[in-house]
Amino acid sequence: MKLSLESEQRIRLSYDDSLELEVESADPLVHFSPLHMLAASLATCTMAVLLAWADTIKLSGRDLALELEWDYAEGPYRVGEYRIVIDWPALPEQRKPVALRVAEQCTVDATLRYPPFIDTRIA
Numbered sequence: 001m002k003l004s005l006e007s008e009q010r011i012r013l014s015y016d017d018s019l020e021l022e023v024e025s026a027d028p029l030v031h032f033s034p035l036h037m038l039a040a041s042l043a044t045c046t047m048a049v050l051l052a053w054a055d056t057i058k059l060s061g062r063d064l065a066l067e068l069e070w071d072y073a074e075g076p077y078r079v080g081e082y083r084i085v086i087d088w089p090a091l092p093e094q095r096k097p098v099a100l101r102v103a104e105q106c107t108v109d110a111t112l113r114y115p116p117f118i119d120t121r122i123a
Contacts, residue, residue, distance in 0.1 A: 001047065003040055005030045009072075013043040014065040015051065035070070035079065042082060043068045045106035050086070053102045059095070064088045082112070 005025035054061040073080025
C-alpha cells in the first residue's frame, strides 16, 4: 500500500498488490505526524476490510484507493470530522451500497465512533 501525505489534513492510500506500507510526501514540509498516523490507521483498516471482501466476491482491488481528509474541532482541540472517499473504478454500481457497509466494519472506524475510556497515570 502506498500512503501519500497530500497535506497536513489529507492522505491518499492506494493499493499496489502489497500490504507493506510505503509512506511518501510530495511536500518536504509535510511530515508523517501523529494525526497522519491516526488517519492512516483508519484508512489501512478500511482498505483491509474492503480487500478481504473483494477477495471473497472475486473482485479486483488493484485500482482501490481511499482519500481521507479531516477537520478540527474545539473544546477540546481535536479531530472533529473525517471524510473518506472510496475511489474504486472496478467496483460495479450495484455493489457500492454493500461496499459502504463493509467499509464501516473496520475496527478502527468502530473505535473512533465509540471511543474507549482512556486511563492515563504517572508511574
